[in-house]
Amino acid sequence: MIQRPRGTTDRLPDMAPAWRLVTETFQRQCELRGFVPISTPTIERSELFTRTTGDATDLAQKEMYSFEDRGGDSLTLRSEGTAPVVRAYVQNGLHNLPQPVKLYYITPIFRYDRPQAGRYREHHQIGAEALGDASPAVDAEVIDLLWSTYRALGIDDLRLELNSLGDPDTRPAYRQALVDYFTPLADRLDSESRERLTSNPLRILDSKSPTVTELCERAPRSLDYLGEPALAHFQSLQALLESLEIAYTINHRLVRGLDYYNRTVFEFVPPDAGSQSTVGGGGRYDYLAELIGAAHVPGVGFGSGIERVLLNLERSGTTALPPQPIDVYVAPLADAAVAEAMRLARRLRITGVGVECGFRGASPRSHLRRASRSQARVAALIGQREMERGVVALKPLNGTAQVEVVQAEAVNGIQSVLAEET
């Protein structure tokens, strides 16, 4: 049997209520702030991701789903949410709208990785990006959006971690400081961290190796290397978060896995933090647009994995929305009655009543068994006898007496039976 590709999932109907709860809660929070939806292609030119993500990142080096199409172009399945939105902003001239342009999306993300708990090759993210305004208040707004979404879902125990990486003009000095600090300790670094010493020293801070972690304690901190504007930005953001009563902790080792970030970076992590447990994260990326050959466009945003939100939702005990109720089951008791049954179902649905319809003539017993398995409160029976007399038998499933109505009155009759019950 052909099976689904590794690391993908079939989302079955019983998952739908929780899924909808997350996406609809997020959409609601977006709309409350004037964030509007955007959708970009599932495939992009590979350069979009390779040029923005950073050569030394794992994502660029080994996790992208890339292929050559029949025309010889290299395309890549969306490996992260931000670059495509920035590309769409530039390509469609959204800088002509009032700034910042506030966008949100719900989209699948593809990364070739070994699957495990909370990690898939195709996962889904809720995300938002605010483009065209460099104010720290925009950072605060974006963080507030994600924080409020979690809160609205009843998830209130995530820790917000915050850091600032500074700007490109101060980055070299900080990078050099890290190299100067770690080089004498190189023999105590694991091989991976030693490689990063030349390729991407900031990412050494992200290492989970206990010995490296210990060395990081005394490592230079990016906050000490911020320029005056970046420092002011960071302080202003902190003040805004405090006035919004959004608790945070500063994590000097928070650097994020993508290279395009500058200044603000943040992550929301659960209290029982395992190693791959980040629920959502993001930051500012004022130089991303330039990496793809566009003008300078400041931006800030986040992505949050829906599957991981769901894991935390279980812990919070929040319950999902009920689905559209089915009120009526229409049962054709003979094949000749199927057409009439479907006509009645349509008439009921036009009035907004949820109806399931049996598709084959079968015994009342099997239809009624099926009807009581559904959530229907009334069964409408149409058999040979009813057809001959132009009536429909209405059987309330709570045990009250069955009644008969003429076909033309069936909709009214069913509605009054439903009304009596409630």
Add this chain to the structure above:
RNA sequence: GUGGGCGUAGCUCAAACGGUUAGAGCGUCUGGUUGUGGCCCAGAAGGCUGGGGGUUCAAGUCCCCUCGCUCACCCCA
């Protein structure tokens, strides 16, 4: 990419030392009621025991390979 655990019906699980035709519960369908649900009872359908190879008179069971699931590392959401 590295390491551990696990693969028997749609689901949850049985099948002593290798030994007849691989079973049960739940679920599904049908019947018990010539046209009336839930409960109960009965019956049926549903398995190349993940796949391939090997050992053996004999393999769901032992060995090898492979695929998949899962957990952890790594990395990220």
